[in-house]
Amino acid sequence: MVEKLVPRQHEQFRLDPLRHGAPAGVSPLYPFFVEYRRVVPPIYVGGTPGVGKTTVAKEVARKLGIRYVNVAELAVSEGLVTGYDAERRAHIIDEEAVKRRLRKLASEGDAVIDTHVATAVPPELVDVAVVLRLDPRELKRRLEARGYPPAKVMENIQAEILDSCLIEAVEAFGVKRTFEIDTTGKSIEQVVDEILRIVKERKGSKPGSVNWLEKLGDDAYRLLRGGRV
Numbered sequence: 148m149v150e151k152l153v154p155r156q157h158e159q160f161r162l163d164p165l166r167h168g169a170p171a172g173v174s175p176l177y178p179f180f181v182e183y184r185r186v187v188p189p190i191y192v193g194g195t196p197g198v199g200k201t202t203v204a205k206e207v208a209r210k211l212g213i214r215y216v217n218v219a220e221l222a223v224s225e226g227l228v229t230g231y232d233a234e235r236r237a238h239i240i241d242e243e244a245v246k247r248r249l250r251k252l253a254s255e256g257d258a259v260i261d262t263h264v265a266t267a268v269p270p271e272l273v274d275v276a277v278v279l280r281l282d283p284r285e286l287k288r289r290l291e292a293r294g295y296p297p298a299k300v301m302e303n304i305q306a307e308i309l310d311s312c313l314i315e316a317v318e319a320f321g322v323k324r325t326f327e328i329d330t331t332g333k334s335i336e337q338v339v340d341e342i343l344r345i346v347k348e349r350k351g352s353k354p355g356s357v358n359w360l361e362k363l364g365d366d367a368y369r370l371l372r373g374g375r376v
Contacts, residue, residue, distance in 0.1 A: 149216050149252065189272050190259045190346065193316055194279035195307040197289045199330055199338070203279060204261035206339045211259075216252060218245060218262035235299050242267040263312050265319040275349075276320040277342050278313045280357045282331040283370050304370050308359045317354050326351040 192204040201217065208215035222228050222240040227248060230239045245267045252258065253272045260268055265276070281289075283304050290300045306312060317325050326345050329352070330338050345351040360367045366376040 149214055149221060149258075189253065189257050189274050190342070191265070191268060191273045191276040191316070191320065192259060192261050192279065192342070193263050193265055193276065193312050195281070195286065195303050195312050196263055197286050197293070197303060198279040198281040198307070199335070200263070200279050201261055202335055203330075203338050203342070204259045206335055207342050208259040210339065210343070214252075214256060214258035216249070216258045216260050218249075218260065218264065218267055221245070221248065222267075234296070235302070236296065240264065240267055265312070265315040268319065270320050273320050273324065275346050276316050276325045277345060277351075278316050278325065278327045278354075279338070280313070280327055280329045280331075281307065282329075283307050283359055283363065284366065284376050285331060287370065287376075301373055308363075308367050308371055310357075313354055313357075322354055325354055327354055327357055328352060329357050 190204075190207065192200050192207065194200045204217075205215050219238070219240065222245050223238050225248065227241045227244040228238040229241045231237070232239055242264070246269045249260070249267075249272060250269055253269075260273070262268065286307055287300060287304055290303055295303070313325070313327055328338060328341050333341075341351065363370075369376050
């Protein structure tokens with residue numbers, strides 16, 4: 148799915164305080180995006196299913212007034228799939244076909260790309276890659292509330308604890324372009340602002356800053372074995 152999301156009027160005011168007659172310094176972040184069509188790079192937002200990347204990616208795109216691309220929905224709607232995994236209840240995307248489609252979309256303007264499959268995104272299209280992280284205990288609760296099959300819950304919990312999406316992003320886009328954000332206990336607005344700050348300053352939490360095995364200790368190992376915490 149591809150959406151063009153437009154900032155709300157008060158956010159346009161924050162994005163461009165000079166154009167709207169606002170005093171300088173309305174926000175330490177948003178004035179940077181006055182000429183966002185010229186300076187905003189393609190942004191990749193990834194992470195294990197359930198961490199909140201779709202909500203966050205849409206909000207980033209809307210605030211910047213650029214397109215939002217959900218790779219999974221795009222692949223399904225345009226037939227860029229090779230099959231359906233009944234056990235995981237998910238389509239299997241044709242990564243090469245998706246890459247071709249994303250290259251075409253990139254020629255039409257910048258976008259926020261939302262997917263947990265970094266290998267489906269041409270690396271040359273991404274200037275900033277942000278991987279969202281979430282405490283595996285909270286992630287487990289979210290996935291179970293969504294009605295995910297136990298095997299799929301387990302698979303995603305293991306992926307989060309073992310940094311699977313982060314590692315894939317680093318391999319796809321390189322460590323210099325990749326950042327990670329622990330979203331645990333943070334509001335959507337806080338996470339969005341953190342992404343905008345990363346885009347502006349090219350500074351933020353680098354790969355390796357989140358270590359669930361170290362932080363959760365025995366709980367992490369229980370989760371990896373399918374236990375409850």
